[in-house]
């Protein structure tokens with residue numbers, strides 16, 4: 288569905304040169320849901336705008352829905368849906384008219400457009416709002432209208448640029464529910480950008496991490512977390528009659544060899560904790576507890592913090608995506 292090679296965009300403004308996207312290679316297979324994840328200014332939107340034929344690449348090429356984006360932009364646009372960062376049409380227009388106009392833009396016959404608009408309004412819980420102006424809709428309703436507009440031409444491939452930014456958690460979850468249902472019903476391939484790590488983690492089948500215009504990782508969320516971050520298991524040890532040093536020595540002697548890092552922590556309340564970094568935290572706890580029990584070490588508490596995409600970004604770049612997004 289998407290095949291980009293060496294995609295590059297350089298902006299020049301008042302003698303300032305910005306290399307927004309640098310030699311990006313990207314493949315999206317039929318039916319896949321891929322998320323572009325990266326900090327502000329990483330080049331996500333610029334890449335999306337090149338793939339949707341809105342922006343001409345400085346170098347490189349992209350074939351989208353079977354057509355070259357530079358040579359056949361009309362063919363590309365006819366086959367894709369694009370939901371930009373702040374669409375929501377003309378604010379003073381009526382919802383129903385906006386959808387009809389969008390249909391006309393795509394040369395959808397008027398009766399088909401009317402039927403499609405009705406179906407989409409119902410699917411996106413906007414029924415009865417045809418006569419309302421866009422301005423009168425809530426943020427979540429407006430974003431759902433954007434999705435409806437992006438789907439008027441029945442695209443096989445949908446591009447979404449930060450679909451949920453600015454929405455409250457309830458509206459975000461609600462929008463996702465709609466998008467995911469429509470994806471299945473319409474058998475759509477999707478490429479989206481987001482700042483939200485949790486969204487990318489739970490929704491995307493593949494994540495392309497982008498930083499300073501370059502792809503720094505491209506894999507499933509599970510693979511990324513396995514390869515570039517560790518789970519952290521923290522065990523609170525009960526000293527009993529042994530000293531803390533003896534307990535720690537006994538504990539360390541029975542730990543499996545594949546733990547990537549072992550540290551001990553002495554908290555202010557006197558608790559001694561063993562901190563283990565591993566790429567299989569939840570599976571590690573039961574055997575470690577059994578082994579510790581066998582050498583007479585009692586565990587009073589266990590905590591598992593599973594690796595996150597933020598840990599992945601931090602390990603790859605030295606910066607936290609969460610802090611940059613905030």
Ligand SMILES: Nc1ncnc2c1ncn2[C@@H]1O[C@H](COP(=O)(O)OP(=O)(O)OP(=O)(O)O)[C@@H](O)[C@H]1O
Pocket residue numbers: 298299300305306307325326327328329330331332333334
């Ligand atoms: N029209 C333009 N003229 C000059 N510079 C631009 C233009 N559009 C984007 N840029 C710059 O290109 C870089 C990448 O911007 P882009 O919007 O693609 O990033 P992004 O990852 O989508 O960021 P955000 O998450 O904030 O939307 C930034 O440094 C931005 O300032």
